[in-house]
Amino acid sequence: MDFDFTTEQNGFREELREFLKVEVPVEKQEVFGRLTEEQYQFGRDINRKLAEQGWLAIGWPKEHGGGGKGPIEQGILNEDLGYWRVPKSGSIGLGIVGPAIMVFGTDDQKDRYLSPIAKGEVEYCQGFSEPNVGSDLGSLELRAERDGDEYVLNGSKMFTSYAFHADYMYLLARTDPQAQKHRGISLFIADLKTPGIDLSPLPYINGEMAAQTTFDNVRLPLSCLIGEENRGWYHAMTTLDYERSGLWRYANVRRVFDDFSTFCQDSAPDGGQPLANHPLVRHQLARRRLGMETWKLLCWNVAWMQSSGAVPNAEASIAFLYGSEERLRFAEMAMEILGPYATLKNGSPMAPILGNIEGIHREAMHLHGAGTTEIHRNIIAQRGLGMPR
């Protein structure tokens, strides 16, 4: 057992914090639920600077433009970027697309796609969900038909985060409608500038602008197929496991919790004792600190498993499920303590901690990322505990 980092890893964290201290002043940090275009672009700039330091893809192998370290270093990076509220960008490319190409891509695809991701030069979005397809992803309907040396895509994708900033979409499409459902799916990378792709805005309650994406006779060259035809489902599921610690999300919420704890210690709304001196408030804060520390450890457990070569499966679902619910518990607790002040937006008079509580109420309704909480419970029961289907 060892709950500490190596000296070298601690050194990296120190250096990274020095960098963030200089590059990410408080006024540039993202407020929950208030992402602006300017902030998004700022996040892109930070990513490029991280890449110049060799840190952006620190867990990738050197031959693909990475830092040659492992999941622990990648976890340190993600934890600190989340904690210092660097607006998120590039995560689909770095966490999902790149690793898939490393495993299943051709040499030509590796040359073409990996380096720009590692340098923070491109943005990817992910095309998995569809209007009729959510938890039962294997029944997806977007059709890709082979026509000579091209695939022709028709159908639509839904809940496409980052779509309006993205250069490429990493998507699953049905290439063999006759095959059993998971065995007729293939994995593609589509340039979003390809004619026939249309994005319609799908604003999210957390302030993000996602899209519904329609494909109307979109022609992709064969070189856009990643891995084997009709094996896309298995390729995608394998590489979903690549960066699953969820440390960015944890730390992003943890920062607000820490700010909130400080606020409760400093603020005496009725001119009397600070909020945190009230036994019920103190008790609530202690419960949530316990929850936050637990969440952190469950995330690091996933990162550690990956660093030791294991494939976290139920463990990743445990960390993700715990995190989604802990974030919600925190938001609810803040409401119980702050009452109507918890509803005040950034910019409003008397909004506590920059209106982050208002924002986190909206963010906390995101209970479905990487699977709904029910799907995660199914995974834990069926794959983790071996319960019958």
Added chain:
Amino acid sequence: MDFSLTEQQLILGRSARQFLEAECPAAVVREAETTEQGHVPELWGKMADLGWLGMSLPEIYGGTGGSLTDQVVLFEEIGRALVPGPLLVSSVLASQIVLNAGNDSQKESLLPGIASGGLILTLARGERLETASGETGLTLSGESAFVPHAGVASHIICATRPAVGAWPDTTLVVVDGEGDQVFKTPMESIANYPQCLVEFDDICLPSEALLGDIAEGRPVLDAAVQRAIVVQCAETLGRAQKVLEMVVEYASGRVQFGRPIGTFQAVQHRCSDLKVAIDSGRMLTYQAAWRLDQGLLADDEVSMAKAQSGILSRTATEVGHSIFAGISFTIEHDMQLYSSRAKICEANLGDTEYHLDQISIGAGPQTQ
């Protein structure tokens, strides 16, 4: 960062499970529950032979010099098997107090006995116990409730309010558990957990009864209690893990509505929630053990582990009884053995609310 156990720890866990499956089946647990002492001397002797009672002691006192993490590995198995007897109080709590507060002669007279199982020590504490200094030396008086396994204790360590200073300043003394002026009244409780109300009738203590200095016992007591808390968290982990395995097995085989009830998501999700609580508890418990092994401050981590351990106890009880349902309401079913002992552990050494109160609520954002 490495959350794996060493090969030796894995072997310790495996061999402990094998041993306890053979030597401490539910029948032994049930038998012990029917006796006033709740102690199985034969099993006790075998555990001493395996080195379990001296695990936290140096070799010169007959111990095996194991780490707290080693002990946590062992006590996961102890909890899983619901091992009866004064293991926690004698081999962890009392042995640490003697080791860290005792002088050489006290250590030599007590520690090898703890390790061999020949001596059984327990701990009485509280502000109603007082040591006063008089012309004839120290006098011990007062009473202490919830003294575990006092009935079989050869010695009782008393954490007392000292004549100088005020509670929680503490003077530690060790007295003969079977002396004339020690009166033990059993406090009958759930699972027939053997504990007593112990009264001390103005006992004149010889000088060798004093462990450490007058009014200086608190740090040693607190450190021993911290270790005992972590070890008890491990017991709870072991119990909860066994409950989960029992429940999953039952749900996978029990057929209602024409299919195993384990295929119903309502049942699966309860099991998942218990699994999440176990993994949470395991991370927090091992983190606390690791910090103490490293000599790091661990006040918050120990309290977090114990608070979560209480939550885990409740989750295991609730999930177990709800899925086993009617059959687990019978005495003949083993689930009640687990849930009644969960209540003991939940309340012992500070309950969830107490430990939540100990957790510091954070000093704000990490340094930037």
